[in-house]
Amino acid sequence: MRGLVSNEPPSGFPPDRGVRHEIDLSPGTKYCVTKPWPLLREQCDVIDAFFRAKHEAGLMRESKSPHSTPTFCVRIPNDKWRIVHAFNNLNAAIIPAQTPIPRKNVLQNNMMGSTLYSALDLVDGYYQLLMSASDIPLTAVSTPSGMPWEWLVMPQGLSNAPAAFNRLVMHLFRPNRACAEPLYTNVEKCIFGAEEIPFRGCFVGKRGLRADPAKVKAIVEWPVPRNQKDLRKWLGLANYLHKYSENYAEMARPLPNLLKKDAEWRWNAEHQHAFEAIKDSLLHAPILAWPVPDRPFSVVCDASDFAIGCALLQTDAEGRERVIAFESRQRKAAAKNYPAYGKGLLAMKYKPGKQNALADALSRRPDYELAHVTAVASSILDLIRASYASDNMCVALLKVLGCKEFEDSGKDLSVRLRARLHRYGFNGGLLYHSTRSDDPPRVVVPHDDDLTYRILYEAHDTPVGGHLGREKTDCSVSLHYWWPNLYKWVGTNVRTCETYQRVKPAPHATATLASLPVPSGCCQSISMDFVFGLPPDAAGNTGVVVFIDRLSKMAHLAAVPDTIDGEGTASLFLDRVFRQHGLPETVVFDRDPRFTSKFWTSIFAGLGTRLVMFTADHPQTDGQTERVNRVVEDVLRSICARTPNRWSVMLPRVEFALNNDVYASTGYM
Numbered sequence: 001m002r003g004l005v006s007n008e009p010p011s012g013f014p015p016d017r018g019v020r021h022e023i024d025l026s027p028g029t030k031y032c033v034t035k036p037w038p039l040l041r042e043q044c045d046v047i048d049a050f051f052r053a054k055h056e057a058g059l060m061r062e063s064k065s066p067h068s069t070p071t072f073c074v075r076i077p078n079d080k081w082r083i084v085h086a087f088n089n090l091n092a093a094i095i096p097a098q099t100p101i102p103r104k105n106v107l108q109n110n111m112m113g114s115t116l117y118s119a120l121d122l123v124d125g126y127y128q129l130l131m132s133a134s135d136i137p138l139t140a141v142s143t144p145s146g147m148p149w150e151w152l153v154m155p156q157g158l159s160n161a162p163a164a165f166n167r168l169v170m171h172l173f174r175p176n177r178a179c180a181e182p183l184y185t186n187v188e189k190c191i192f193g194a195e196e197i198p199f200r201g202c203f204v205g206k207r208g209l210r211a212d213p214a215k216v217k218a219i220v221e222w223p224v225p226r227n228q229k230d231l232r233k234w235l236g237l238a239n240y241l242h243k244y245s246e247n248y249a250e251m252a253r254p255l256p257n258l259l260k261k262d263a264e265w266r267w268n269a270e271h272q273h274a275f276e277a278i279k280d281s282l283l284h285a286p287i288l289a290w291p292v293p294d295r296p297f298s299v300v301c302d303a304s305d306f307a308i309g310c311a312l313l314q315t316d317a318e319g320r321e322r323v324i325a326f327e328s329r330q331r332k333a334a335a336k337n338y339p340a341y342g343k344g345l346l347a348m349k350y351k352p353g354k355q356n357a358l359a360d361a362l363s364r365r366p367d368y369e370l371a372h373v374t375a376v377a378s379s380i381l382d383l384i385r386a387s388y389a390s391d392n393m394c395v396a397l398l399k400v401l402g403c404k405e406f407e408d409s410g411k412d413l414s415v416r417l418r419a420r421l422h423r424y425g426f427n428g429g430l431l432y433h434s435t436r437s438d439d440p441p442r443v444v445v446p447h448d449d450d451l452t453y454r455i456l457y458e459a460h461d462t463p464v465g466g467h468l469g470r471e472k473t474d475c476s477v478s479l480h481y482w483w484p485n486l487y488k489w490v491g492t493n494v495r496t497c498e499t500y501q502r503v504k505p506a507p508h509a510t511a512t513l514a515s516l517p518v519p520s521g522c523c524q525s526i527s528m529d530f531v532f533g534l535p536p537d538a539a540g541n542t543g544v545v546v547f548i549d550r551l552s553k554m555a556h557l558a559a560v561p562d563t564i565d566g567e568g569t570a571s572l573f574l575d576r577v578f579r580q581h582g583l584p585e586t587v588v589f590d591r592d593p594r595f596t597s598k599f600w601t602s603i604f605a606g607l608g609t610r611l612v613m614f615t616a617d618h619p620q621t622d623g624q625t626e627r628v629n630r631v632v633e634d635v636l637r638s639i640c641a642r643t644p645n646r647w648s649v650m651l652p653r654v655e656f657a658l659n660n661d662v663y664a665s666t667g668y669m
Helices: 041-056 088-093 104-110 133-139 161-173 213-220 228-240 269-283 340-347 357-362 380-390 392-400 415-419 449-461 470-478 486-495 498-503 566-581 598-607 619-639 644-659
Strands: 060-062 071-075 081-085 117-119 149-151 191-194 196-199 202-205 208-211 297-303 307-315 321-330 424-427 430-433 442-444 525-532 543-549 555-560 586-589 610-613
Touching: 041 060, 041 071, 041 081, 041 149, 117 196, 133 149, 191 196, 208 213, 213 228, 213 269, 380 392, 380 430, 380 442, 380 449, 392 415, 392 424, 392 430, 449 470, 449 486, 470 486, 498 619, 525 619, 543 566, 543 619, 555 566, 555 644, 619 644
Parallel strands: 525 586, 586 610
Antiparallel strands: 060 149, 071 081, 117 191, 196 202, 202 208, 297 307, 307 321, 424 430, 430 442, 525 543, 543 555
């Protein structure tokens, strides 16, 4: 290793080590040019001296490239200047390299099991890697004196430079060829044969892993934050070392609340206690042991009302239980409502079956599965919970109703809202509203335009919504949700719905209806009719047979061809009505030959059902079915405008929309 260590940087052009830095630009990229900025005289002199030295060393040459990047310098701790190239435009056009830099924890684990450690610090490491000859013009940089230069070696500041340098190191050190391809190191920063070395923000040694004392000192000596900016900086540094602290998330719980949007800055005793607790925890953090794959591991986990945490443990050769790693995080808003037995399960993380082959295979034996159950969950309620924080009215209500998430909120109830507080309730992370004590509670939707329009879209614009009118859409939405001026929102949404305005029925005069007797029970009286004249579907169907329960208004629909006869109609009746509801006492229909045929009459006579025939000149007698027929046509026209021949595929959705609707005559679905 003697030839590797040098107090002086390399003075000449580096050799070709088998790896060159290449720059791949996105297609269509022309020239990457940035105008230079005015600099102080001192900086100009430093920059000119830097480029003269690199030119004399053979690392750069004068440039005639159409590309240009400005140069400036920044002060570094040793009171020297660091040269910086503003490669912003060039980096934006570079295709990211797919050479991943090894993960920090993987590198740390690979260093376990050693007694002595060494660390090498390269002198101008990037300058020891050659540029690809075709990409040299892309590295052109300008100077305050006006002289353009371009790099023959890899400059600092290129987006793919770390990946290229990592590739060079792996190329040289994997076969231990560093002596054959010498890299120049800085002996003052090298460490040889030590029991412990600094490594990427921590210290690695034979005893294990510990936090960098310099970073811990910076955290401990940090003054009390005076604003959100100070707190955000301190938490960023503390979070970097949270793996060394037990129950970090629980201790830090009050602090992130001060960083929320529109949060008022009030540093109180609770925040000061958390601030000091984190400092003390990191100051006395244990040394994390190296994991030994041949020994068993154990995991301990716990959960509170605000956070979950766990620790990976292993017993060492001396029988002592050592900590391998700590992990913790604060609980999300929805998870705070979990029962006690569910809190601990939050600390468990799902591992995909492809990565857990043994357990996955054992748990999926087909003879073990008695039944396969699939649950369907809606994301709407999760979105509503997450949006409460942005609505002042909801925050004030949740605070008064005892929601712990908003107990520190400064929002207060208005006089009007306080008078109506009895209408609101809180359960399962959701706010509920009831106008009267006997009304079912409805979920309160916060003031969020995107959220309200999504709910209205589901209730009105989807195929199962049916593009129904204002009253029906309002009834559908208000069954489950509530927000101020809901009726006006629905009216505006329906009025601006282009599909509804195009297909809604035109008002016209209607004849006086001669009402039939009202049935005393559901499915005791069924009315039926046909709707024909629809575009032929793939099966040749051009019509719909409509079955309606005259009391509950439940409808059943089936696609039929125009050649259907009485026998086919009877078969559909048995399949759609009899199979689900049994035989009705009466059936109401017009004198269509399909209904009055000898077969149809005989099958109902044999089943004991009494036929009710009404006058052929007055179909309004069964006005209920005529009205449903018109709604079916309107809904099909609205959802099948672009693909009219697929109306039979959409028919089940139309049936659901009709049965999910609240009828004005009954007040029920």
